[in-house]
Amino acid sequence: MAGENSVMSAQDDKIHVDRVEKRYQVGDRQILALRETSLQVKEGEFICLVGPTGCGKTTLLNMIAGLESVTSGKIVVSGKEVHKPGRDRGVVFQQYALFPWLTVRKNVEFALSMRGIKGIERSEMASEFLSLVNLKAFENALPKQLSGGMKQRVALARAYAAQPDVLLMDEPFGALDADTKSQLQEDLLSSWRQLRTTVIFITHDVEEAVFLAQRVIVMAANPGRVTAEVKVDLPILRDHSVRFSSELLHYKNDIWNRLHSQRVEDGLI
Numbered sequence: 001m002a003g004e005n006s007v008m009s010a011q012d013d014k015i016h017v018d019r020v021e022k023r024y025q026v027g028d029r030q031i032l033a034l035r036e037t038s039l040q041v042k043e044g045e046f047i048c049l050v051g052p053t054g055c056g057k058t059t060l061l062n063m064i065a066g067l068e069s070v071t072s073g074k075i076v077v078s079g080k081e082v083h084k085p086g087r088d089r090g091v092v093f094q095q096y097a098l099f100p101w102l103t104v105r106k107n108v109e110f111a112l113s114m115r116g117i118k119g120i121e122r123s124e125m126a127s128e129f130l131s132l133v134n135l136k137a138f139e140n141a142l143p144k145q146l147s148g149g150m151k152q153r154v155a156l157a158r159a160y161a162a163q164p165d166v167l168l169m170d171e172p173f174g175a176l177d178a179d180t181k182s183q184l185q186e187d188l189l190s191s192w193r194q195l196r197t198t199v200i201f202i203t204h205d206v207e208e209a210v211f212l213a214q215r216v217i218v219m220a221a222n223p224g225r226v227t228a229e230v231k232v233d234l235p236i237l238r239d240h241s242v243r244f245s246s247e248l249l250h251y252k253n254d255i256w257n258r259l260h261s262q263r264v265e266d267g268l269i
Contacts, residue, residue, distance in 0.1 A: 013076070014198045015041040015064060015166060020073035022059050022224075033059050035223040036073070044196040046189075048209035049217045050255065052263070056224025057202045061168050064200065065091050078165055087114075090164035094171045096151040098143045104154050105130065105139040111161035129157040132191050149180035156188070160195065169201040173208070182240070185211055189238055206259075210251045211238060218255060220262045228258050 017039040034056035062068040066085040133153040218228040
């Protein structure tokens with residue numbers, strides 16, 4: 001018999017968002033931030049959310065993380081309804097959220113200590129995750145001694161070390177220069193192929209979404225809602241050459257057209 005938090009209809013999905021709405025009270029009126037939104041994500045899948053500012057991407061991510069409550073509907077992760085944050089869900093923000101007084105290694109070891117891992121095992125595992133993000137040579141550096149891209153690598157290593165079932169990423173590369181961003185995208189895909197964590201990644205960059213994702217979820221604003229889903233049929237091994245392929249350009253144009261058409265339909269253009 002299923003437990004009280006089990007949702008049988010969602011048991012085949014790693015993440016199941018079922019007709020979720022989010023309303024905020026602003027003074028004497030309510031603002032509908034997210035309108036009846038549904039989304040299904042399979043285990044090990046990498047999806048990206050794109051859409052204009054105010055379409056509810058971050059709100060949706062925060063509700064999946066358990067950082068915000070839903071107004072109506074429900075969110076199920078691994079068969080259990082989400083009511084609060086949990087170690088099964090890791091979050092990586094654009095701001096690095098590192099402990100500035102701890103070295104790179106100690107930042108990663110902190111996540112391992114939260115899992116109860118001690119001694120030599122913790123040290124060895126920290127080395128593995130630092131190697132995964134190409135930071136082993138900087139393990140004794142403090143965050144203030146690192147570039148923005150390197151800080152984000154530390155944040156990723158720490159998130160991996162926590163071994164969440166689901167990794168939720170809110171524009172993690174948005175503040176980086178183009179070259180660093182490109183390299184981190186490729187590194188992220190490489191580590192994802194090894195770990196097969198389920199990933200939801202928010203971005204305003206349509207090309208980034210197509211390069212990274214297996215599916216791109218297109219959203220619109222006023223109110224926030226999902227308007228389309230684009231399956232990206234590119235090779236799972238994506239290197240720099242894929243960025244200039246006609247296939248990637250096709251998907252990029254398709255998504256841009258969907259975003260533009262929705263803005264016209266909504267009377268925003």
